[in-house]
Amino acid sequence: MLLTAxxxxxxxxxxxxxxxxxxxxxxxxxxxxxxxxxxxxxxGTAGAVTLGASIDTVSGWFDGVGQEVTSAxxxxxxxxxxxxxILMVILRRQRxxxxxxxxxxxxxxxxxxAMTREGFEVLVYISGFVMNLxxxxxxxxxxxxxxxxxxxxxxxxxxLLVNLRQPWSQVSGIGLLILVASGLASQAALLLIQADWLPxxxxxxxxxxxIAEDSVTGQLLYAMIGYEATPTAIQAGCYxxxxxxxxxxxxxxxxxxxxxxxxE
Numbered sequence: 001m002l003l004t005a006x007x008x009x010x011x012x013x014x015x016x017x018x019x020x021x022x023x024x025x026x027x028x029x030x031x032x033x034x035x036x037x038x039x040x041x042x043x044g045t046a047g048a049v050t051l052g053a054s055i056d057t058v059s060g061w062f063d064g065v066g067q068e069v070t071s072a073x074x075x076x077x078x079x080x081x082x083x084x085x086i087l088m089v090i091l092r093r094q095r096x097x098x099x100x101x102x103x104x105x106x107x108x109x110x111x112x113x114a115m116t117r118e119g120f121e122v123l124v125y126i127s128g129f130v131m132n133l134x135x136x137x138x139x140x141x142x143x144x145x146x147x148x149x150x151x152x153x154x155x156x157x158x159x160l161l162v163n164l165r166q167p168w169s170q171v172s173g174i175g176l177l178i179l180v181a182s183g184l185a186s187q188a189a190l191l192l193i194q195a196d197w198l199p200x201x202x203x204x205x206x207x208x209x210x211i212a213e214d215s216v217t218g219q220l221l222y223a224m225i226g227y228e229a230t231p232t233a234i235q236a237g238c239y240x241x242x243x244x245x246x247x248x249x250x251x252x253x254x255x256x257x258x259x260x261x262x263x264e
Contacts, residue, residue: 001135005142007214008125013147014223016118017154018180023107025161026173030089032100040108044115051116052123065195067124072191074117075184081110082181083246086174090253153220178246183226185242186235193234203230
């Protein structure tokens, strides 16, 4: 029970922690103020508590698959926001007019949504043990351990990112965001498959014997690159297609900026 709680909470906390660490690190690299982080965390916590308190109502949406569809919807929105952020960062680097306030708003909204979704999932998991005090205490200990590991990994990534030299810090940050966004697209597809909004398929491969999803390594890879041991063709397509789309956006924006500077 304790190990299960650690793994489940670690997965959820890691996803939010990685996004927060990457975006806050890039905020410092770009010379932007970090006051948005506190507001984003507060808004995300409030959103998670609100959804958690309304779990019965949320679950009843969309003919009983409201939790899956709501989580998938938030992941799709986060994916789109990350695409906008990547584009704005590259345009800003190319000296195109990009308002810092808009950039901060995009980052804050992304973190708030990530906190809302992951916090909601953790609260739903914990709420299943409310009526069993001994198990609840074990789950709470596992929650603290999992949260501590997730936050520590996020902090380590943050310091690695901010201590890289320019332009590698921005390139590394954008690359990590593309990987995280690709994982979000794949996870959203899985949730919609579970909700029967997308057709169910057999896995196209199984790497459980190499890296189990419920292992610490598997959860780290799940949070960072969307690792799935038994993905379907739809999930793999969303992962690869989602990553290539953002990569294409980044490359086109960078090439157009170089071409514009060359003409000047």
